Amino acid sequence: MSEPEVIMEALHVCKSYPASDGRWLRANEDVSLQLVKGKTLGLVGESGCGKSTFMRFLVALDQPDSGKILYRGQDITALRGETLRQTRRHIQMVFQDPGASFNPKMKVRDIVCEPLLNFGLITPKEKAAVCRSLLEMVELPGDFADRYPHSMSGGQRQRVAIARALALQPEILILDEATAALDVSVQKNIIELIVKLQRERGLTIGFICHDIALVQSVAHQVAVMYLGRVVEVLPGENLRSEARHPYTRALIDAVLDLDTDPRKPVTVIDSEPPSPLDIPAGCPFRDRCGQCFEKCAREKPEMRWLSKEHGVACHLVSEEG
Ligand code: ADP
Ligand code: MG
Secondary structure: OOOOOEEEEEEEEEEEEEOOOOOEEEEEEEEEEEEEOOOEEEEEOOOOOOHHHHHHHHOOOOOOOEEEEEEOOEEHHHOOHHHHHHHHOOEEEEOOOHHHHOOOOOOHHHHHHHHHHHOOOOOHHHHHHHHHHHHHHOOOOHHHHHOOHHHOOHHHHHHHHHHHHHOOOOOEEEEEOOOOOOOHHHHHHHHHHHHHHHHHHOOEEEEEEOOHHHHHHHOOEEEEEEOOEEEEEEEHHHHHHHOOOHHHHHHHHHHOOOOOOOOOOOOOOOOOOOOOOOOOOOOOOHHHOOOOOHHHHHOOOOOEEOOOOOEEOOHHHHHHO
């Protein structure tokens, strides 16, 4: 098997936002992650843990305070002007609510062709034919070209958003809670479409989602975030059997094991995470962890690699080996 080709890499990314009382909110702390060509990286964690903050750096919509975002070896946080614009072509994003990001007065034809016109890649005359093939790609009928965003369902709008994002034939597609607002059956169809498009085009995907079961079903590699830090990284297919961090285990037990083995004790975290303004010293998860011991209050656990693909930031795991 050939070595995985890392096409995008975040190195020690940090970001804080000023809070109203003069304190700083740490939204990302020392985040290092990799996107491998043709594969999906899933990013999971409770609301507010810093997922969207991080993904905005990958599409250069925002910049970290420190750290690097490398795309094919080049630090995109340093890019400006036309070079930045050209790089953005290769990294596109789909948001949770495309209804909110579409101009309600634009027809689907104009929505999906806009990026191509902006980059001068097609002429207005070519719009009809290009739109037809983009709609076909996302399995929508050709006559949707004449529709407005409000006359489509959530699932159809999300297909249009995917068509628009893929119009420029990007190498990387970032989906931020892109299926979160949809019914379960529609969600399933969109996921199937994304997987199919990935297979056909060798797309590299960043898939952000608060639902660990869904992430596990699509992601080759899963990164679990807690209060701005990555606490565990591991292959999606081994998530259930090999996850070691007590936070990952709690997320898994809460959603995956309930209907499979009713005799198994379930460790569900019923508490709220601490405020990101008040992250405890030592391990950020220790207040909610049933297994914490003295060292956890003292020292912040560093990421320890159990294998090339599996890293855990937890003192328990480090002590057990
Ligand atoms: P997630 O996507 O995981 O729900 P976010 O990345 O959106 O989390 O947010 C992480 C933390 O940073 C949250 O506490 C959020 O309130 C805060 N945050 C995000 N963006 C800003 C901003 N522009 N200004 C101030 N705080 C922000
Ligand atoms: Mg978010």
